[in-house]
């Protein structure tokens with residue numbers, strides 16, 4: 288019987304502008320997202336029913352019951368062959384890099400492969416979480432609407448360091464603390480030739496959720512200062528509703544050295560390095 292392994296990469300909001308609010312309370316966003324080569328790993332084995340086991344360095348506090356987005360996602364395919372799913376949690380939860388959303392998207396890819404059916408799509412996927420559609424096919428994209436309107440964007444690989452100070456930040460609380468719900472959209476996205484062009488453009492964009500997140504969790508300001516002070520850091524910004532922040536660097540070697548320096552200075556913080564961009568190939572279900 289086929290067993291599948293599926294990678295769930297971290298999502299990074301390189302820029303995140305909040306441009307309005309719908310009547311149901313959801314906010315309208317204009318965001319540029321890319322994916323990191325670090326993430327969670329799912330294994331799906333054929334079984335009579337659906338079940339989930341969660342392990343890994345970041346599994347503490349992650350639910351194993353029906354509230355886990357992995358089980359909610361797998362259940363979307365309806366009655367039929369089940370799966371014993373093993374989630375190896377490497378991304379900190381509730382941290383602005385879409386761990387739960389990317390896990391849900393990976394579960395959708397894995398179940399489709401296991402049952403040999405078409406990948407789930409549409410409103411049911413958005414209902415799992417506004418970030419799930421963008422994680423289904425983890426390539427750089429501009430996301431609009433509440434996150435479900437996707438336009439692919441060609442991006443050069445962006446060497447990066449991701450840092451989380453191990454403080455969980457509630458996404459609804461950050462949106463609620465946002466002073467202005469109506470802010471300018473991103474500037475038109477030009478064709479980037481190299482990482483430096485992209486970083487220069489990004490420096491003129493924003494994450495509108497950063498100020499309210501810093502107000503709720505002031506340690507985020509320390510993370511941003513620590514990233515900015517690392518040798519070769521060209522831009523430091525928060526992802527999503529936080530608290531994970533990213534620094535962009537001119538080379539993979541600079542990012543790797545910077546992460547080592549930061550990890551030594553702040554052993555209590557979670558950190559990782561890698562080039563942000565297209566992780567679609569790495570995230571495709573693989574037969575084990």
Ligand SMILES: C[C@@](CO)(OP(=O)(O)O)[C@H](O)COP(=O)(O)OP(=O)(O)OC[C@H]1O[C@@H](n2ccc(N)nc2=O)[C@H](O)[C@@H]1O
Pocket residue numbers: 300303312313314315316318382383384385386388415416417418419432433434458459462526527528529
């Ligand atoms: C802020 C973002 C940016 O990419 O990322 P994260 O910080 O979660 O990584 C996302 O919009 C989060 O998406 P996701 O975490 O899937 O959101 P959902 O589960 O659908 O919604 C959680 C809550 O966030 C708020 N929410 C979410 C999305 C949106 N466009 N407007 C909102 O106001 C609502 O209060 C909602 O009840």
Ligand SMILES: Nc1ncnc2c1ncn2[C@@H]1O[C@H](COP(=O)(O)OP(=O)(O)O)[C@@H](O)[C@H]1O
Pocket residue numbers: 348349350354355356357379380381382383384385386387388390391418458527528529
């Ligand atoms: N597979 C999962 N991984 C992490 N958290 C999950 C998962 N499924 C459900 N959750 C719940 O979702 C909440 C938000 O987690 P997450 O999706 O990682 O946030 P964010 O999108 O802000 O990074 C967590 O507090 C956790 O209780």
